[in-house]
Amino acid sequence: DIQLTQSPSFLSASVGDRVTITCRASQGIHNYFAWYQQKPGKAPKVLIYTASTLQSGVPSRFSGSGSGTEFTLTISSLQPEDFATYYCQQVNTYPLTFGQGTKLEIK
Amino acid sequence: EVQLVESGGGLVQPGGSLRLSCAASGFTLDTYEMNWVRQTPGKGLEWLSYISSRGTTIYYADSVKARFTISRDNAKNSLYLQMNSLRAEDTAVYYCARGAISTFGGVILTNSFFDSWGHGTLVTVSS
Numbered sequence: 001d002i003q004l005t006q007s008p009s010f011l012s013a014s015v016g017d018r019v020t021i022t023c024r025a026s027q028g029i030h031n032y033f034a035w036y037q038q039k040p041g042k043a044p045k046v047l048i049y050t051a052s053t054l055q056s057g058v059p060s061r062f063s064g065s066g067s068g069t070e071f072t073l074t075i076s077s078l079q080p081e082d083f084a085t086y087y088c089q090q091v092n093t094y095p096l097t098f099g100q101g102t103k104l105e106i107k
Numbered sequence: 108e109v110q111l112v113e114s115g116g117g118l119v120q121p122g123g124s125l126r127l128s129c130a131a132s133g134f135t136l137d138t139y140e141m142n143w144v145r146q147t148p149g150k151g152l153e154w155l156s157y158i159s160s161r162g163t164t165i166y167y168a169d170s171v172k173a174r175f176t177i178s179r180d181n182a183k184n185s186l187y188l189q190m191n192s193l194r195a196e197d198t199a200v201y202y203c204a205r206g207a208i209s210t211f212g213g214v215i216l217t218n219s220f221f222d223s224w225g226h227g228t229l230v231t232v233s234s
Contacts, residue, residue, distance in 0.1 A: 001169075031211060034220035036152075043202055043224035044152065050211045050219060087152055091219055094166040096142070096154040 002026050002090050006099035012107045013078055021073045021102045023088035028068045032092035035064055035073045038101075039084045047086075048073065080106075109133040109223045111203050116228030123193050123232070129186040129203030129225055137161070137181035140206035140218040143188050145199040146227070153199075156188065157206070157218065171197075193232045200227040 003026040013019050023033075031051040036044035046055045048064035051071055061076040075082055083106050088099040115127040129141070143155040156177040157166045165177055176189040186203050203225045206218030 032216070032219065036221075038152075043227060044221070045224075046207075046220050046222055049207065049209060050216070053209070053211075055220075055222070089152075089154075089220070094157065095168045096157070098152040098154065101151045 001095055002029060002093055002097055004088050004090055004097055004099040006086075006088055006102050009100065009102060011102055011104045013104065014107045015078050015080055017078045019075050019078060019104065021086055021088075021104075023066075023071045023073075023099050025069045025071075025090055029090045029092035031067050032090060033064075033066070033071050034089045034091065035062075035071075036087045036089065037082075037084045038087065044087060078104075109205070111205065111223055111225035113201060113203055113225040113228040116201060116230045118231045118233065119193055120234050121194060121232055124189070124191045125193065125230060127188040127190065127201055127203075127228060127230075129188075131184045131186065131205075134205075136179070136184045136186070139208070141177075141179060141186045142204045142206060142218070142221060143175075143177060143186075144202045144204050144221070144224075145197075145230075146202070147196075147199045155201075158186070160217075190230070193230075195232050198230060198232045200229050202227045 005024045033051045035048040038044040052064045063074050086102045110132045112130045158177045174192045178187045204221035205223040207220050207222035209219045
């Protein structure tokens with residue numbers, strides 16, 4: 001199975017900060033990769049797919065990059081509504097897998 | 108509006124069975140590949156199973172293989188997950204999720220990400 005390792009697991013930041021979350025895959029997954037945001041009590045919501053494509057309706061402060069085994073999610077200027085947990089996902093190979101999550105908290 | 112609504116969760120004893128349903132509306136189910144994902148309390152997401160649009164291709168996570176069965180009834184716009192031999196570690200919120208169709212480099216990709224999710228249904232396995 002393809003393992004996804006996210007870092008950091010916890011991140012404390014302030015409104016207006018630029019933050020980056022990294023996800024490393026245990027083997028190459030091309031660009032078949034997505035990022036999700038989840039808030040407490042809610043289902044995940046896709047932000048980025050095919051590694052760098054912004055989902056319709058998602059603010060442009062979110063961006064994704066990477067290919068192969070290393071991927072990043074960047075939030076250019078944190079807004080209060082961005083404090084949530086973020087997950088990466090690979091859709092290259094079954095079983096599909098998610099990263100363990102990064103909880104983004106207010107400093 | 109695309110909507111997925113799960114039902115069928117509840118309290119079940121270890122070794123018992125449950126059947127989850129996911130009712131789809133706002134789109135034609137037979138166009139889309141579908142998935143089940145679960146989330147244990149306070150923990151991360153675990154993909155469980157995939158079914159192709161016509162039900163001809165199915166995949167499972169090792170953790171549920173041979174115990175869970177995914178199925179669909181496109182005529183009823185419904186997805187199902189039959190869960191047998193339930194264990195305490197199966198306690199979780201279970202989500203159905205639609206596989207999105209996208210294009211990349213001119214190639215059409217199916218199940219390329221999950222673009223719609225239900226609200227989830229809680230399954231608790233306990234004596």
